[in-house]
Amino acid sequence: MLAGGAAILVLVCALLALAFRPRGAVRDTSVRRWIVGGGLIFPTAILAVLLAYGLVVGERLLPREDPRTIRVVAEASRWQWTFAQPGNAGMIRTPGVLHIPAGRPVDVELRTLDVIHAFWVPRLAGKLDAIPGHRNVLRIEAGQPGMYYGLCAEYCGIGHAGHGFRVIAHDAAGWASFQAGGE
Amino acid sequence: MTQALRLHRAFERIWGTPRGWRGTLSTVNHSTLGVRLMVTAFAFFLIGGVLAMLIRAQLATPGSAFAGPDIYNQLFTMHGSIMMFLFAIPMFEGFAIYMLPKMLGARDLAFPRMTAYGWWCYLFGGSLLLIAMVLGVAPDAGWFMYTPLSSKPYSPGINSDFWLLGITFVEISAIVTAVDIVVSILKLRAPGMSLDRMPLFAWYMLVTAMMMLIGFPPLILGSILLELERAFGWPFFDAERGGDSLLWQHLFWLFGHPEVYIIFLPAAGVVSTILPVMARTRILGYGWIVGAILALGFLSFGLWVHHMFTVGIPHMALAFFSAASTLVAIPTGVQIFAWLGTLWAGRPQMKLPMLYLVGFFVTFVMGGLTGVMVAVVPFDWQAHDTAFVTAHLHYVLFGGFVFPMLAATYYWLGHVTGRQYSYTLGKAAFWLIFIGFHLTFFLMHIVGLLGQPRRIDTYPADIGWTGYNLLSSVGGFVTAIGFGLFVIDLLLQFFHAPRTRRNPWGAGTLEWAMMLPPPSYNIASLPQVDDREPLEAAPDLALSLARGEGYLAEPRNNWRETLAVETASGRIDHIVVLPGNTLLPLWTALVTGAFFVLMLLGLYAWAPVPLIGVAALGWRWAWVQGGKQPFGKLPIGFGDEACVHAEVQGSPGWWGNVFFLSANGTFFGSLLFGYAFLWTIAPNWPPPELLTPSVPILAIGVAGAAVAALFGRRVRALKGPVAGLAALFVALIATVWLLAPSPTSHAYGAVLAVLLGYGALHVALAILIGMFVVRRRGAGYVAATLGAEPRIARLWIDYALATGATALIGAHMPALLA
Ligand code: HEM
Numbered sequence A: 001m002l003a004g005g006a007a008i009l010v011l012v013c014a015l016l017a018l019a020f021r022p023r024g025a026v027r028d029t030s031v032r033r034w035i036v037g038g039g040l041i042f043p044t045a046i047l048a049v050l051l052a053y054g055l056v057v058g059e060r061l062l063p064r065e066d067p068r069t070i071r072v073v074a075e076a077s078r079w080q081w082t083f084a085q086p087g088n089a090g091m092i093r094t095p096g097v098l099h100i101p102a103g104r105p106v107d108v109e110l111r112t113l114d115v116i117h118a119f120w121v122p123r124l125a126g127k128l129d130a131i132p133g134h135r136n137v138l139r140i141e142a143g144q145p146g147m148y149y150g151l152c153a154e155y156c157g158i159g160h161a162g163h164g165f166r167v168i169a170h171d172a173a174g175w176a177s178f179q180a181g182g183e
Numbered sequence B: 001m002t003q004a005l006r007l008h009r010a011f012e013r014i015w016g017t018p019r020g021w022r023g024t025l026s027t028v029n030h031s032t033l034g035v036r037l038m039v040t041a042f043a044f045f046l047i048g049g050v051l052a053m054l055i056r057a058q059l060a061t062p063g064s065a066f067a068g069p070d071i072y073n074q075l076f077t078m079h080g081s082i083m084m085f086l087f088a089i090p091m092f093e094g095f096a097i098y099m100l101p102k103m104l105g106a107r108d109l110a111f112p113r114m115t116a117y118g119w120w121c122y123l124f125g126g127s128l129l130l131i132a133m134v135l136g137v138a139p140d141a142g143w144f145m146y147t148p149l150s151s152k153p154y155s156p157g158i159n160s161d162f163w164l165l166g167i168t169f170v171e172i173s174a175i176v177t178a179v180d181i182v183v184s185i186l187k188l189r190a191p192g193m194s195l196d197r198m199p200l201f202a203w204y205m206l207v208t209a210m211m212m213l214i215g216f217p218p219l220i221l222g223s224i225l226l227e228l229e230r231a232f233g234w235p236f237f238d239a240e241r242g243g244d245s246l247l248w249q250h251l252f253w254l255f256g257h258p259e260v261y262i263i264f265l266p267a268a269g270v271v272s273t274i275l276p277v278m279a280r281t282r283i284l285g286y287g288w289i290v291g292a293i294l295a296l297g298f299l300s301f302g303l304w305v306h307h308m309f310t311v312g313i314p315h316m317a318l319a320f321f322s323a324a325s326t327l328v329a330i331p332t333g334v335q336i337f338a339w340l341g342t343l344w345a346g347r348p349q350m351k352l353p354m355l356y357l358v359g360f361f362v363t364f365v366m367g368g369l370t371g372v373m374v375a376v377v378p379f380d381w382q383a384h385d386t387a388f389v390t391a392h393l394h395y396v397l398f399g400g401f402v403f404p405m406l407a408a409t410y411y412w413l414g415h416v417t418g419r420q421y422s423y424t425l426g427k428a429a430f431w432l433i434f435i436g437f438h439l440t441f442f443l444m445h446i447v448g449l450l451g452q453p454r455r456i457d458t459y460p461a462d463i464g465w466t467g468y469n470l471l472s473s474v475g476g477f478v479t480a481i482g483f484g485l486f487v488i489d490l491l492l493q494f495f496h497a498p499r500t501r502r503n504p505w506g507a508g509t510l511e512w513a514m515m516l517p518p519p520s521y522n523i524a525s526l527p528q529v530d531d532r533e534p535l536e537a538a539p540d541l542a543l544s545l546a547r548g549e550g551y552l553a554e555p556r557n558n559w560r561e562t563l564a565v566e567t568a569s570g571r572i573d574h575i576v577v578l579p580g581n582t583l584l585p586l587w588t589a590l591v592t593g594a595f596f597v598l599m600l601l602g603l604y605a606w607a608p609v610p611l612i613g614v615a616a617l618g619w620r621w622a623w624v625q626g627g628k629q630p631f632g633k634l635p636i637g638f639g640d641e642a643c644v645h646a647e648v649q650g651s652p653g654w655w656g657n658v659f660f661l662s663a664n665g666t667f668f669g670s671l672l673f674g675y676a677f678l679w680t681i682a683p684n685w686p687p688p689e690l691l692t693p694s695v696p697i698l699a700i701g702v703a704g705a706a707v708a709a710l711f712g713r714r715v716r717a718l719k720g721p722v723a724g725l726a727a728l729f730v731a732l733i734a735t736v737w738l739l740a741p742s743p744t745s746h747a748y749g750a751v752l753a754v755l756l757g758y759g760a761l762h763v764a765l766a767i768l769i770g771m772f773v774v775r776r777r778g779a780g781y782v783a784a785t786l787g788a789e790p791r792i793a794r795l796w797i798d799y800a801l802a803t804g805a806t807a808l809i810g811a812h813m814p815a816l817l818a
């Protein structure tokens, strides 16, 4: 996408620069070529491709049914994230850190206690807002065990810059011990 | 004494502004007011620029202690709000106010007093925001003021009230100016200037102003609702009590997305005007460009949801809006290629305005490309609310608006000052601004992709963003130095440069067919236009017009005369006699301001007083117009004759009311949308308690509306319809008062109160207008017997009965069905 954009930019700049070259041969100034060709057909073709690409990728990002999916509630407030999920012995609440198993899809249900916040872990998925009175569900999945940083991506007041959290993706053993109530 | 000098003195006596403070306060001249608007807007640009520098100073280093988060939040909120509401929109409005009558071959705009009122409202509303900033209580919830962050519980201070009231005050100015511009373009043109001979800039402004009439009412509605929630606890946006913060987002972006095109289109109009002159040719594909402007205006309203891709919208809807968002790239592409083709067709010269246009091209195309990226949904999930978006938005706004306006400054400055450009600072300023801008914002794309969010006052040092941010800030200061040079350059030209020739660039449009700087009446006589570029065929047009060889060349009765034409054909329709200088606009703006100040201070009980004052001033405003003596057909030159506007049905006043009511209808439509949206989408519905339906009250109201609708239509009788409206009024008030649940307990009651209140207010206004015309008839005013006033009253009566009945029925129906 970036390369395509750069190519279009170069094309427009080149056309612009060439307009200033000293007059020589007869110039092509037909409305058909410039406006219909350049202004109508050219962008339409590119946009159609982009749109199709966007829809296909967007479709793939859409949560699908998967029996191994686990569900977590993320509760945002000013300026704290609290995560809750079922463990072996009742709900486990973890402030500031989201524990997930690596390699399994996770549905994060977003809630807010006050203003709008947005859940965003750049390396795991896009972002989604937590809106008062509404429930949004975001599907994330970590390929590898490890630590990922997440942050609030919707301006929420004075503490917005520090409104972050961590995601810890466990391997199988780590996940089992987390669910057993260890850490 | 030559003929030209004699005419000049005679017209100057009629149109001129007296010296001294009284003249300054009472002038309604469009050139003066246009320049005032532009100067005020530029002052706000400098203030917004200083705020930008403070932002960049804060972000230059990690962990900066320059400003705390509370101050920083005020900084970027004020920067964004000032740039969008107090700089960009008033700047192009001022430019259009100054330029349109000149390009169209008219002597002033259609509603000179409204022009003045608009400027005063803008000045006062903008000052409110500056006062907030000086007092350290500036708005701090971001320029789009998302609820519930901006609601009372999370913004308890007065900060958000300053935003809601100040911006609404300024929006009043935007609405009246838009009506002024639309009617002027449609009606006040030189004879023979049919729509397809209109300069492209007028087309751009026509569409822009119409978009303002559709786009601004949702924002005004949103602001009023939020202020009602903050002031009286009516829970429109509070999810606990049946409100929904998403309603604010819809109303805001219904305005906010078209807003970007509203800002871009006038600038594109500037490009389409200057570029062919620089290339010494005509624009390529006039018809295609007009089509592209119309398409852009239309499509931009399908896009608002594109700012809400991350709120959780159904996938199909997302696909639709994603497609619509990318679709706007096509009319934009048509324009870009029309400009490129024009350059290829002509022999372009790299004069100073052209240099700035090149800056526009490069920057704007990059902004457009990143815009298409943001419109692709999966990408937006990643880029939304990062520095990438900040960068994109500045490429579009700065590239698409600031560069063309700089080009316009250098192109038309001689027109305003009457002096010729003779320095080289402008070039140095260009390179500083261009390089500084790209340094600042190109890097912000990169840190955005690295994950830096927008609207953060600080960031950790170990995350790899420091170098980019530091360089970006350096770029910001280079830009600022560039603007410093630009200001010095302007001052030099104002005070030092030699006088200019007429038409220094060899342009073909009518604004160059006059003395420079232009006299108060623009042209001593109106030309007959039979070409898109009248000056090309008749290079000496300026002289012949000054000698009076056109229409309306003889001053008469001390009237400020200009011609109105039939909209499409440009055939002469009637003579418009414009009002002269008056203090009424200033007084009305002051009383309007008193309302906003009382609201701000929380003196709600007193707030209705200035509203009554505005109604009284409005009465006077209309009363002082026109006279009691009919004139019939009057000679206008070349053996033609025409009536004055007071004696015709399609006067500018009629058209102005049509467009004002269209904007008003959008407001009402947005309100109905809000009602339906809350009912279907918001949490905690249906409400615990519905309205108590009353068939008799409903019947009285509907019967009243029917009487108002059916009586007196043919003979333009007004008393019957007014009586019908009175019954409707009673029914509306009785419904709010006796039947509706309390507006504070649930959003349902709150919406009903606003809906019924809106109906009652408009019914009352229509009654007032009906009574006004009855009085005028009795007093023997021509406009109320032969002219358009009864027709205008009828228009208001129809509007009021339609909206009033809709409100009444809409409030009763769900309860009756339940
Ligand atoms: C002199 C050049 C300018 C510089 C250096 C500049 C800088 C900035 C920066 C750094 C931000 C981001 C603040 C943040 O997210 O924390 C910002 C936000 C913004 N700027 Fe500018 N800006 C400039 C000119 C303009 C112009 C000309 C406009 C509009 C016509 C504009 C409109 C905005 C808007 C709407 C925002 C968003 C504010 C918000 O997030 O609430 N800026 N600007």
Ligand SMILES: [Cu+2]
Binding pocket: A116, A117, A118, A152, A153, A154, A155, A156, A160, A163
């Ligand atoms: Cu947050």
